[in-house]
Amino acid sequence: MEFEAVIGLEIHVELNCATKLFCDCPNQPGDEPNLNTCPVCLWFPGAVPRLSRQALEKAALLCLGLGGELQKESAFDQKVYYYPDLPKGYQLTQARLPLSRGGGIEISDEQGVKRMLRIHHIHMEEDVAKLVHEMEGRTPISLVDFNRAGAPLVEIVTEPDFRTPQEAMDFLKALRNIVRCVGSSECSMENGTMRADANISVRAKGSDRLNTKVEVKNMNSVRHVGDAIAYEIARQVAAVKAGEAVVLHTRLWDPDKKATLPMRAKFEGPCVPDPVVPAIRLSDEWIEELRARLPEMPAAKASRLLAEHDLSARDAAFLSEDADLAAYFEALIAEGVAPKMAMHWLTTQLLPALKERQQDVSESSVKPARLAGLLNMLARDEINANAAREVLTALFDNDKTAEETVNALGFRQISDTGLLEGMLDEVLRTHPAAVADVRAGQGKAMGFLIGQVMQASQGKANPKLIKEMLTRRLAEQGKS
Amino acid sequence: MDAVFSFINPCADHGSGGGLLGGVRVALQPNVAVAGWPAEAGSNALADFKALEDATIVKRLHAEGAQICGLTRMSEFGCGLDGSTAGQAVQAELADAEIVLDMTGESRLCAANLYAFKPSYGVVSRVGVTGLMPSMEVPGILAREPGLIRKLLQVLAGSDELDFSMPDEPPLSFAAQAVDPAKTKIGLIKESLAGLSGAQADGFAASVAELKQAGFCVEEFSVPDYGMFALARRVIGAVEASSCAGRYDSVRYGQREAGAKNWNEMYLRARGAAFGPLVKSLLFEGAYFQFERYSAYEAACCLRSRLVAAMDRLLEKVDFLAVPLRGQAAAEGALPLAETYAKFSSTLFANVTGQPVLRLPPVDSKGQGGVQLAAQRRNDGELVALGEYILERRGKGGSDGV
Numbered sequence: 053m054e055f056e057a058v059i060g061l062e063i064h065v066e067l068n069c070a071t072k073l074f075c076d077c078p079n080q081p082g083d084e085p086n087l088n089t090c091p092v093c094l095w096f097p098g099a100v101p102r103l104s105r106q107a108l109e110k111a112a113l114l115c116l117g118l119g120g121e122l123q124k125e126s127a128f129d130q131k132v133y134y135y136p137d138l139p140k141g142y143q144l145t146q147a148r149l150p151l152s153r154g155g156g157i158e159i160s161d162e163q164g165v166k167r168m169l170r171i172h173h174i175h176m177e178e179d180v181a182k183l184v185h186e187m188e189g190r191t192p193i194s195l196v197d198f199n200r201a202g203a204p205l206v207e208i209v210t211e212p213d214f215r216t217p218q219e220a221m222d223f224l225k226a227l228r229n230i231v232r233c234v235g236s237s238e239c240s241m242e243n244g245t246m247r248a249d250a251n252i253s254v255r256a257k258g259s260d261r262l263n264t265k266v267e268v269k270n271m272n273s274v275r276h277v278g279d280a281i282a283y284e285i286a287r288q289v290a291a292v293k294a295g296e297a298v299v300l301h302t303r304l305w306d307p308d309k310k311a312t313l314p315m316r317a318k319f320e321g322p323c324v325p326d327p328v329v330p331a332i333r334l335s336d337e338w339i340e341e342l343r344a345r346l347p348e349m350p351a352a353k354a355s356r357l358l359a360e361h362d363l364s365a366r367d368a369a370f371l372s373e374d375a376d377l378a379a380y381f382e383a384l385i386a387e388g389v390a391p392k393m394a395m396h397w398l399t400t401q402l403l404p405a406l407k408e409r410q411q412d413v414s415e416s417s418v419k420p421a422r423l424a425g426l427l428n429m430l431a432r433d434e435i436n437a438n439a440a441r442e443v444l445t446a447l448f449d450n451d452k453t454a455e456e457t458v459n460a461l462g463f464r465q466i467s468d469t470g471l472l473e474g475m476l477d478e479v480l481r482t483h484p485a486a487v488a489d490v491r492a493g494q495g496k497a498m499g500f501l502i503g504q505v506m507q508a509s510q511g512k513a514n515p516k517l518i519k520e521m522l523t524r525r526l527a528e529q530g531k532s
Numbered sequence: 533m534d535a536v537f538s539f540i541n542p543c544a545d546h547g548s549g550g551g552l553l554g555g556v557r558v559a560l561q562p563n564v565a566v567a568g569w570p571a572e573a574g575s576n577a578l579a580d581f582k583a584l585e586d587a588t589i590v591k592r593l594h595a596e597g598a599q600i601c602g603l604t605r606m607s608e609f610g611c612g613l614d615g616s617t618a619g620q621a622v623q624a625e626l627a628d629a630e631i632v633l634d635m636t637g638e639s640r641l642c643a644a645n646l647y648a649f650k651p652s653y654g655v656v657s658r659v660g661v662t663g664l665m666p667s668m669e670v671p672g673i674l675a676r677e678p679g680l681i682r683k684l685l686q687v688l689a690g691s692d693e694l695d696f697s698m699p700d701e702p703p704l705s706f707a708a709q710a711v712d713p714a715k716t717k718i719g720l721i722k723e724s725l726a727g728l729s730g731a732q733a734d735g736f737a738a739s740v741a742e743l744k745q746a747g748f749c750v751e752e753f754s755v756p757d758y759g760m761f762a763l764a765r766r767v768i769g770a771v772e773a774s775s776c777a778g779r780y781d782s783v784r785y786g787q788r789e790a791g792a793k794n795w796n797e798m799y800l801r802a803r804g805a806a807f808g809p810l811v812k813s814l815l816f817e818g819a820y821f822q823f824e825r826y827s828a829y830e831a832a833c834c835l836r837s838r839l840v841a842a843m844d845r846l847l848e849k850v851d852f853l854a855v856p857l858r859g860q861a862a863a864e865g866a867l868p869l870a871e872t873y874a875k876f877s878s879t880l881f882a883n884v885t886g887q888p889v890l891r892l893p894p895v896d897s898k899g900q901g902g903v904q905l906a907a908q909r910r911n912d913g914e915l916v917a918l919g920e921y922i923l924e925r926r927g928k929g930g931s932d933g934v
Contacts, residue, residue: 095784097563097571097573097578097779098563098571098660098661099659100659100694100696100697101696103696130775132822134778134781134795136783139779139783140775140778140779141777141781142775198784321823322822322823322826324771324822324829327665327666327667327697327772328666328696328697330699
């Protein structure tokens with residue numbers, strides 16, 4: 053029997069709000085433990101929660117970015133369970149009336165076949181505190197850091213539309229780009245601002261049955277999500293083939309063992325409407341105002357870049373993943389740089405240089421106009437590519453234009469054929485063996501001769517021009 | 533140990549300056565936060581707990597010159613009246629007014645010969661007030677005369693940006709207003725009269741006679757579901773209490789019992805030692821509905837909506853309602869949960885609906901029970917004016933011969 057997997061994702065995204073969801077404490081979980089706490093997020097007697105408007109806006113923007121339909125009325129419930137990381141015995145979450153329903157992300161496979169992966173709903177909830185387990189002498193102790201308690205989260209619950217680990221990974225990458233694009237979160241699995249759990253079951257291929265699922269947690273990167281799902285599919289298929297029943301439970305991904313390990317029976321506490329936090333009622337005007345604030349979404353941006361510029365689909369998708377990078381690219385184009393050259397220099401020169409300097413594109417000290425000046429000189433053959441790379445390095449360290457820097461460094465390319473002829477004569481005279489090799493059809497020798505002229509010109513000669521002149525001279529010598 | 537107060541303000545002249553409440557002595561209970569004062573709310577779960585900052589109502593009292601004279605004794609989390617001295621400070625003239633959290637009718641049942649006012653839900657901030665049933669409880673006010681209640685409402689009522697649970701509504705007016713009995717209709721609920729003792733029935737009849745004598749039009753109506761108020765209050769209140777008390781887990785504050793081998797044991801031991809029998813019963817009942825009979829909770833919520841609608845419909849026909857009060861609560865001693873609910877059966881309707889209620893002292897100071905006057909939610913000002921009118925008539929001997 054051939055099997056297929058049925059996979060759904062539950063993705064928690066921590067919103068990058070200034071404050072927590074229900075109080076004014078800074079939303080900075082990484083600070084010194086228990087620094088960002090107050091009577092509300094510690095749930096002291098008499099504390100009354102107050103919903104952050106910024107969190108609501110950022111959550112709603114995220115929903116719109118993912119194509120969700122914002123609900124006119126949503127409300128918070130109490131998810132009741134007892135655990136030391138939960139300071140009041142329940143978590144405030146929108147269990148019955150979520151902020152948004154529907155939506156989805158379209159992904160493409162390697163053959164370019166598109167598939168819509170649907171979102172069931174998106175709801176807001178508060179994060180819990182962080183537990184730290186240590187030893188005090190021989191006694192195990194647990195410490196609680198409440199900095200994270202009450203941090204604003206949204207949970208994106210998908211339909212069980214995924215069939216492969218790759219689809220799950222592609223979805224997460226696309227989701228991350230969209231969330232970053234709308235500015236609601238840094239959305240990084242590595243630093244914990246995006247956390248994905250997967251619900252996985254298997255069934256006979258072609259069946260529409262939903263079998264017992266297993267929840268897998270603790271994946272700290274998109275790659276881990278793919279690996280964990282692949283492992284769990286294989287484990288469940290093997291179990292079914294062996295006649296074993298799949299039991300509803302939660303498993304943890306162990307990246308070292310590259311295996312999922314059983315954690316606990318899945319516990320679902322009751323959800324009771326919260327009597328304190330008022331229902332959220334959104335007006336049409338508010339929703340439309342928010343929709344107007346949505347930036348161009350990555351998929352739309354990729355389509356536009358593809359249509360407007362001479363780019364590959366891959367390059368367009370790459371640019372659309374980072375709004376700042378796309379903006380930089382478009383600024384270069386506006387300065388007259390050819391799209392392919394702009395793309396090539398961004399990916400091979402600027403991004404590595406920024407990474408080396410630990411700068412983001414948005415904070416790059418080489419602004420698009422300066423780089424465009426350099427690339428336009430390169431396009432006009434006023435400098436050669438080697439010199440241009442050195443000029444870029446210099447542009448990071450000064451505030452001059454590319455032209456000023458080229459002049460200061462004396463990198464302006466020698467295109468004076470009279471000057472170059474003299475250098476050429478000398479090289480041909482002193483390297484007869486290489487000349488013979490070129491004539492014998494050895495292409496490498498041509499490169500050697502060009503290199504000799506470049507050396508003689510201290511790197512300033514126009515290599516294209518040298519090659520043309522050399523080819524012509526050798527052809528003429530061959531005739532005579 | 534003081535018989536009435538669990539804590540007396542060491543700074544006697546505090547707040548004796550000007551302002552609308554200049555010189556007015558207000559007693560609180562230790563479930564209202566006054567920075568640095570004990571705030572144990574009558575529970576071992578909060579033993580030795582001191583408030584970090586002032587509750588909003590305390591800030592407002594201070595701002596208008598009131599003198600907060602101390603904290604009276606209260607039952608555990610204000611649930612029932614066992615061990616409570618609510619009302620006694622005002623009766624003994626040790627205070628001019630007292631704030632008593634009304635979650636089942638506590639402020640009205642302890643009032644004896646005082647006026648007690650339960651404001652509409654959402655009119656007075658609950659920030660810094662420790663309670664158990666967020667959708668039912670409101671700080672109630674006890675005083676010897678409704679004029680002071682009106683002044684206190686002028687100070688205490690109004691939106692609080694820290695209390696997000698208060699509906700976004702325009703402020704209420706508590707300015708003095710005239711009452712015209714000839715144009716004022718008061719409704720009686722037939723079903724609320726069932727099961728009154730002879731003395732209680734007599735007390736209520738005297739109050740109704742007083743209203744009629746004053747010229748009010750009094751008419752009887754039927755609310756067939758009236759008996760269901762207790763059920764809605766019991767199920768919803770227990771579920772809310774169970775959730776609300778979840779914070780008393782001994783992790784961040786409260787007493788941690790030694791010897792627990794794991795977290796579950798830590799919770800069991802700490803909470804087992806923290807709560808008294810009545811609150812434990814309440815929490816067990818709430819957890820039962822949360823975990824085992826959630827459908828009953830949902831049904832109770834539907835029932836509550838139906839009851840609120842029934843009372844709203846009735847208050848479209850009349851200006852006020854007169855509801856009997858079943859006896860006093862003094863020296864009741866510890867009661868089990870079912871008997872506690874029975875004790876509050878005549879007051880809890882207003883906690884379910886959120887409407888304001890003014891409890892009048894009995895016409896005959898030796899009489900039992902008496903009357904609660906209820907109004908449409910947010911008609912607090914009209915209700916207090918009615919109380920002032922009745923007091924004025926009593927002062928003129930208007931109720932003589934009743």
